Amino acid sequence: MIEVQNISKRFGRKQVLKEVSFTANKGEITCLIGINGVGKTTTLKAIMNLTPINSGKIFIDQEVIQKDTYEKITFIPDANIMPTWMTIREACDFMKDYYKNWNQQRADDLMRFFKLNETDRITELSKGNTAKVNLMLGLSLDVDYVLMDEPFSGIDIFSREQIAEVVTSHLIEDRGVVITTHEINDIEHLIDKVVLLDNGVVLKEFTTEEVRLTEGKSVMDVMREVYQP
C-alpha cells in the first residue's frame, strides 16, 4: 500500500499541496482527479521523491521511501523521455541496460497488445503511439506500483480505449496503479478508488463500487457535487 500522510509542498510562495493524505492499495486502480494545476503531478512526483516535500510522510508497504523502495515503484510521465532518434527496440535495450528489473517478455507482450512496431523511431510516432511506447516502457519494469501521469490526455479515442484496456488486463497483474486524469468518462468502470483534489487539498476520497452501491451515484455525479457546490 502507498500511504500519503499530510504532505505539503510549496513552490516559492505558491502552496501546491496542503496536508494531502490518501492511500492506494496494491491490486487496485486509484485515480487522482482534478482540473489542471491542482497538484496531481506534484503528488506523484512527491511519491517518487522527484519533488522533495516540505512536510508530511510517504510510506510504501509501511516503509519510508528510500533507495530500495524505488525498485518497487515506477513513474510514467506524460511525455516521451527517451532520445527521439532511438527506435522502440533501442529504447527497450536502453531500459534493459539501465534497470535490473526490466522484463523483456512483458515488453514484447505489451508491444503486441499495442500493435507497436519495434523498428519505428520514436521521433516518427503519432501522439497516441508515443503514449503507448511510454506506457510499454514503464509497465515492463517488474515493480509493485505504477504511477501514471495523465495517460489519457491529448490522444485519440481508440488509443485511450487501448490504454484503458491494458490497465485492467493481465499485463498489469496485481500491481497497484495510480492514475492522474481530468477526464473520467473513459475509465469510470475501471477504477477502484477516487481521490478528488482541488487547490492542493483532498476534497474527497471514495471507492467507486461503494458510492454506487450506497448512494446510487456515478463518479461524475460525485465530481459535480464536489466541484460545483
Add this chain to the structure above:
Amino acid sequence: MNVTFNTRDPVYVQVVRYFKEQIAIGNLKAGEEIPSRRELAEMLKINPNSAQRAYKEMEEEGLIHTERNFPSRITMDENILSSVREELIAEAVDAFVQSIVAINPSIEEVVELVKKKYEARKQGETT
C-alpha cells in the same frame, strides 16, 4: 460478450444481473464453464476487482461453483437455475407495476394493453 454498463449501479451488480439474464434465456447452461475473473474483466473491460466481487456474490447465491484450481462453473442445481428466471420476471413486473400504478389505470385496461403490445412485439421479432 457485450454489455453496456450504466455508471450509477455497482459494476459487480450489473455483472451478476448479466449472468442471471444469460441463465434465464438459456445461453448459460447448468454445469457450463465460465471465464476466470481476469478473463471476464478483460472481456467486459471492467475492473478485475468488480469481476471478483460479482463471482463472490454469485457463489454466495449458489449460482456458480468454484473448486480449487478449477475454472468456475454454473451450478447443476436446477431449482436455483429456474428460480433465477422467476426472479428476473418478478423484478421486471415489479418495476412495471410501480410505474403504471402512478398513472392509476384499471387492471383490465392494463392487462389488455400488455397483451396487445406483447403479441405485437413477439410478432415483430419473428418477421
